[in-house]
Amino acid sequence: EPEVTQTPSHQVTQMGQEVILRCVPISNHLYFYWYRQILGQKVEFLVSFYNNEISEKSEIFDDQFSVERPDGSNFTLKIRSTKLEDSAMYFCASKEDPGQTYEQYFGPGTRLTVT
Amino acid sequence: AQSVAQPEDQVNVAEGNPLTVKCTYSVSGNPYLFWYVQYPNRGLQFLLKYITGDNLVKGSYGFEAEFNKSQTSFHLKKPSALVSDSALYFCAVRDIKAAGNKLTFGGGTRVLVKP
Numbered sequence: 001e002p003e004v005t006q007t008p009s010h011q012v013t014q015m016g017q018e019v020i021l022r023c024v025p026i027s028n029h030l031y032f033y034w035y036r037q038i039l040g041q042k043v044e045f046l047v048s049f050y051n052n053e054i055s056e057k058s059e060i061f062d063d064q065f066s067v068e069r070p071d072g073s074n075f076t077l078k079i080r081s082t083k084l085e086d087s088a089m090y091f092c093a094s095k096e097d098p099g100q101t102y103e104q105y106f107g108p109g110t111r112l113t114v115t
Numbered sequence: 116a117q118s119v120a121q122p123e124d125q126v127n128v129a130e131g132n133p134l135t136v137k138c139t140y141s142v143s144g145n146p147y148l149f150w151y152v153q154y155p156n157r158g159l160q161f162l163l164k165y166i167t168g169d170n171l172v173k174g175s176y177g178f179e180a181e182f183n184k185s186q187t188s189f190h191l192k193k194p195s196a197l198v199s200d201s202a203l204y205f206c207a208v209r210d211i212k213a214a215g216n217k218l219t220f221g222g223g224t225r226v227l228v229k230p
Contacts, residue, residue, distance in 0.1 A: 004158065031216060043159070043205060043220040056217055091158060095216065102147055102166055102209070104218060106159035 002026045004107035006092050012113045013082055021077045021110045023092030031095040032075045033104060034067065036060070036088040043091065049075065082114045117142045117210045121221035129229055134196040136204050136224045138189045144212030148189040150180055153203040153223075162204075165189060176200070196228045 005024045013019050025032050034046040047057040049067050066078045075094075079086055089111050093104040118141045128134050140146055147166055151159040163174025165182040173179045180191045189206060203225050207218040 006158075033217070035218075035220075042222050043207075045217040045219065048216055058217070093159075103149060103161045103164055104216075105161060106151070108156065108158040 004092055004094055004105050006090075006107035006110050008110060009108065010111045010113070012115065015084060015114055016081050019079050019082055019112065021079075021090050021092075021112070023075045023077070023107055024073050025075055025092065025094030026096075026105055027073070029094035029096050029105070031055075031097065031104075032067075032069070033093040033095075034077045035091045035093065035106075037091065037109075038085075038088040046077075046090075079112075082112075084114050087112055087114045117146075117208050117219045119206050119208050119219055119221035121204075121206055121224045123224050124222070125225045125227065127227045127229065128196050130198050131195050134191075134193040134200065134226065134228070136191040136206075136226060138191065138206030138221055139187050140189060140206070140208040141187060142208055142210040142212075144210050146189075147209040147211060148180075148182060149207040149209075149218065150174065150178070150189075150191050151205045151207060151220075153205065155202075159205060162191070196226075198228050198230050201226055201228045 007022045032049045035043050037043045045058050047061045048055045064080045068076050089109045091109045092107040095104045120139045149164045150162040165172050170182045178193050203223050205223050206221040
């Protein structure tokens, strides 16, 4: 069964450094998402991406964050200058199309630790 | 704004007994409702969804959920729990009227099934 994959599984970085989290969505999916979960808190929506542009973003997704689909398979989340409070599990998700299917399929997550 | 509440942080049940995980939601329009399960070191796995139609929906691994519009609830149920059902369960909602496709998650309920 096709799966969403994410790399790395765990990333440790120093405050102020840039990180790039990578995702490979399911191959025929068109709609992509990033969510995050701070330890002990809810899974929160960050951003959705369709047709090579951001379709929606939350207030968390400020200028420090960016997303990109650099090629036909990868979908990346970049944090330009990490803060301690960016430490969280980051989940990538994808959906087959905007209208006809409703469930999103999630990757295993990348645990980001900012020290 | 859309929101989800899972009132129980943890549910303990003996193997073979019925399992219920509670979820209530709030949306301005009609909801799309979802249940996901997370096993250790894995991503969120889709279990089932309510979009429209029959209020009782059946999903993977013998799980089902009942949509109750008057109580704004979408409780997850399984008639006979297995030890392997021990995991973290998340309820999620998407507002049909909302422009985007983002999911709003509840805080999660940890299910522990004891042999």
